[in-house]
Amino acid sequence: MLLRLVPEFELRRDVLPWLAERGCAAALDTSENSSALYVVNVERNGKIIYTWKGNQRNTHIGLYDLQTKQNEHLYMFEKNLNIISCSINNERTLLAVSFCQYTEEERAAQLLQSVSKYLTLLIEIHPINNVRVLKAVDSCVRVQFLYPVEGRNASRESRLLLVSEDKYIEQFDIHVVAEEEHKVVIQKSGQLPRAKVADDLVWAQWDMMEQRLFYIVPKESKSTLRCVQFYPEENFNSILESHLDIAVNDTQLKLVNFGYDYCQDQDVASKSLKNLQVFTSKAGGLCVCCSLVSDIPHEIIYSIYFLHKGYNKTFTVSLERAESHQLKEVAFMNLDYYVAAYLPGQFLHLLNIQHPDMLCYSLFLTGEDARIDALQNCSIRCPWVSAALDCSAGSLYHVSISDSALLQLLHKSKRDCERLAALHCALLYFQHTEDLEMQIIRWISENLSTCHSFDPIQEFIIASLYCRLCPETENLDKLLPYTSLHDWIGAVPGVRCATDIISLPVLEFQNSKGFWEKLNSNLESVKYAEPHLHYHSKVLRREWHSLSEEREERRTTAYLRNIFENAKKVLSHLDTWDSGARLVPLFEEEDYQQQLLMGLMVAQLKDHLMRHLQYVGKKKIDQIVLDYVANLLNLVHRIMKEVWRRYQLHSCIFCFDERGSAAEFAVFHIMSRILEAANGMCMPLPPGFHTLHLGLGVRCLPLHTLLHYIDSGILQLTETCVRKLLKDLDDTEQNEKLKFSIVMRLPEALGQKVRQYWNHPINANFIARKYVKLLLEKLGNRQCSRPVPERLSFPVEFLPLNYLTNMLAEIENQGVHPYEKQDHVNARFVEETALKHTMTLLGLKYS
Template identity: 40%
Template sequence: MLQLSATFDLQQDVVSSIFKKEATVGIIKEYSGIVDTRILNIERDGGVLYSWKGVTGTTRIGKYDPNTRQNKLLYTFDKQVCVSSCSLNKEETLLAVSLAQRTRTEERLRPVSKCLTLLIEIHPINNTKVLKAVDCRVRVQFLHPDTERDSVLESHLLLVAEDGYVEQLHVMLVRQEGYRVVMLNPECLARDRVAEEFSWVQWDSQTQRLFYLTHREKAVLKCVQFCHDRNCETLFELVLEVPSNPFSCMRFVNLGFDHHQETQHEREEMRMVVITNNTGSMCVCYSQPACVNQEITYTIVLVHRGCSKTFSVALDGTPSPCSTDLLPLFIPIGYYVVVYLSGHFLHCINTRQQELLCHSLFLSGVDAELGVLGSDGVVLSLPESSLLDLNTGRMYTVDLNPSFLMDLLHCSHRRPDAQRLAALHCLLLYMGPNAALELKIIDWICDNVMPFDTFDQIQEFILASLYRIIYKKCLSLDEVLPYSSVFEKKKVPEALDQVPGVTCTTELHAEPEFKGKARSLQGYWEELQWSTEKMKYFEAVPNPRYRASQNLPDWTKLLTTLKSKNKKASNYLRHIEENTKQVLLMVDSWNLDQKVVLLFQEEDSQQRALIGLMVDKLREHLNRHLPRLGKKKIDVLVVNYVAKLLELIRRMLESVWLKYKLGPLVLCL
């Protein structure tokens, strides 16, 4: 189901590279004893920070650049130290490091802090400043804001402490002698308190957002957005229905990898992650370990939909009591969230169309295996659809596998209709646009015309393909445009809304509170806020989805108008014809090279009138329900939508004509 592509291998990309480099300069002896090579952090640019120890008693920190595939030595400690957290500023002039300090037997009488946090000048190597010397773990993370300037003489560093607080340090820099970059006033670094009193925290490097969970009277998820102008603000709060104390110790997500944490911190009481999509969706995913009841439960809070879905899956075999091995991974892939439990199941959840289980794909047994990952490894889900196997030091990008999905459609043994429908939507929505894949699906439809009692595969192909061209435009289009023919049925078949061994409960969720500046921001926050507010409107409006069947009365009137000589009727027909010309102009630019079936010709007045009417009614529908999009954007969207509809019909007919070697005159019959 999932296709894993290796993007980084610690042994091949780092260790072997160090051997080769040092062999050329004749100091291979030191590196022949390379030990304890570990990944520390992954920065926004994809750079991998790592450390290693040599036999001479040093600890070194380096960076692997995925673009150049080169390694760069950043800093060397003259003794062996335990690096628990590390981050590099965007300009690669400052290195922040947290060291886990272990007291030797003979030094136990001397007080030594458990964590020492340092800020080091490395361009060139110069001063070192102690930022923290405390008895709790501290994670460090530089901000990497979007900026067009190549060199910025200001860096911002987050210190995230296990005691439940986050500080932001503002480090002013100065350039000396043309190349030396040093701290302007290292003794007086400005700092702000960003957050406090929390038990879970997640950093999103790509969006520069910090999520954290507080527990006072109730569990509240908050989000701090960092901007390029050094400002930050809490923009979002959401009450969550989670256990009263889900974390007995601090949980860090996407804040590097601490290989020296105490053993009592290794066991997770609950796994939680926030997944956002640039189209304006937000999902809060959490799960607790499976216990002796042989059932695992996980919840997906669809913030943009105002509801949460809790799934309970019966597991095969008897799991060990509350084993951390039985905590699923939550992997974002587009607007799907993949819930993966090694050796048990893989659940690909559609977070935009959550009404029916048949639009999410559930697999178990052999179908759910990811053979590349070690069964006994510690696998972490990273942003940007990536996985990290900490035991092997390998990173993978994760994608849906089109070959596997096509096999689900073609497989000879009986597959549930819901599984095939979900596979079809995954292929069309996530993989597209892909002309070769579309032709394979059309070929499958030709070989399996009308075998399903629960859904019409031709309608599903058309509607899902149409949805693909509009879903990135606006999240609320999900509610007003057709997505599946299943919604046209008076009663959804049980086979499409049930998965054996899986139960699902849906609950309305507390409305998020958008704070201060979020109301004036554009982009993601504007879209999320508007989507959550729009849900109230859609709940109050019956059947907000566009249905072509609603146009039948207007089509009957238009047929009468075509025969009329009334002047007003002529004006209306000219308007309809203008709509048609815009669509056909678009279709002509998309034509296949080989025109087998002659469609949409000038002399077919009724066909042209129907095309123009479709444009008119769809435009009217969107202007009524989503006026915020604006008339110009709606006009473009509608023309593209109808043009794509006609092109899909032409493509299906041409494929049939070629497949069965039909002559050009057959259509005339």
């Protein structure tokens, strides 16, 4: 199963044995009391409040501590009551309880019209002392104590929220005093001070971890979502307002996370298919999830309002086989980076909160892959991130994505959309783990040819860099790319998606840190995202090609010296991470082209970040950029190392006197795909990559294929590999053909360096021609007073003379380009080589 649910609390496991010790369990075993034990509330500090009916039909309230794993009896009512809501303050001195005193039948039978149906009490429980009535009304009331931040000293003031079914919320300020014998009692100051928090609301949700109240007020055809933030030392502020195109039924107030009235929740679930919840994430994400009613049978509709992105996505899922009575509302779970939309027995949809723009980053599963054994119904609430409370079963689970199940899905999936979503989930949700990274690399090496709509190497490198560096610096996630894809035109089978632009929320806060600051930053990036903020390699590619084509003598400019200094910093930074013996022979040679690209990437990425992160400081940005490029090279090396280990290759493969193995050919193919991925993103490769790639090509490819790869640019001739090839291979007929083909394709500058390592007449012919051309160029550069003789109109049958004549004509037509530096050439050697070559062509014997 993709979602792993670990039970942190279960009524039957954690409470029933304790009740049995107290002699209370017998009353819970009868069928008529099957619902007598249920969870009432979950507090911020992990305290779970539950209620049960005793042997004498008394109503008890208990507390389970998730940290100590201990139960505690809080209070007992000497009558059979239906507990609606219950909350305990942080100091565990006050207990607020709301309950129904009798049913409608009892009211009619006993003529209790003058007695209020619902009662809300405030009870002193340290020790049990005094009881105060807060509300005595005919409408249901929910209670919830506010909690201070963790680590704060005990307070003499508690604040309590009362949520009335009459669609208003108010706050009570309760002052307590400590008396003798450690008694804590409510200060006798008459009526408790109170303040109106919200009114005219039709829906409300309590965020207990962050002490926020979200609520919806109907506005004509639309609804307005508002949020009130409660502060530890201050009062409260209305901080957010957002207009949503959601028609919320205003006949009954709907509440989320304000306790769990078992009877009422069961009744609401049976009558309505609508479920609406608000989820927040640490990175400043704000989502409104809503399960909608569909008029078409076997069709499920739900919407996710990505308020931090400025758009809404509505998903329509067509169910293949489902009985009408089995259809229930979609349940939502908050996994921080993802929101899970779940319909038991049908589907599981993991929606990427940070990057919801394309469906290929969200994982949609059906059938066995979507099964969650622990959750067989939709009465699910999320009291905090990565937690799920099954209200009907009374079980609290820690919810997480299973890395083993995700990797298994990655291996067995046949669709690109599932592969890409699983790959991103593995990298971004689990952040950076060595073992997971190794398994992903193994999957990539096995599936290079099966992914058609994306390059798995590109996605692995870009997403890995993103998740490694972005958590370290604020707003860096808006500037670094998270994917190599610019768009995706695929579809998820069985799912239709409609995207609508919505208005951005309005925030009103001052000096607020944490979530609100991050949300505001996300909203600002949406407003000013044109041109797009993410770094792109277009300019880098153009500059790299321009500098690569310049001549050698222009490489000493201050600009280029700075570029190569950047590259040196990257390589020195990299050496500190991988100082041990390297399995793959990389980083061991000078590579002008790759170092040029490294230095350019450092320069351009630094400029990009400086434009948007000036407040971070130049020194920090320099470090970020060096880490980014060095991590990039390290990831390529990591891929190579895992591939090298998998195919059990030796540390060095530069032996050209034998053909390569099947394992070497497989590694050569993977290196070709790495090169293709690097070229597509214009990213540098470790120095020595092209040498290693060429060495494997020489060993594994037939000559015509090898030359085709060289001519098409897949293989690049490097000095290290060509020099070793010319020196180590003997001059058999096949090797001469190989060497000659290589020498013919060498660039001019490289040819001058390595041709001298091949002591062969063919190579000597090249050297001689080059030397003669040099002499003629120098001669043509002198001022000569002699008249230039007319060219002969007929060919001369003396081949050296023909060659000299053609060379002179070429110099005359093209102009003179003398070289400043030339290697020393023995004149006698040139003469002998030219004579030998001429006599060979004439068929004469040379002695």
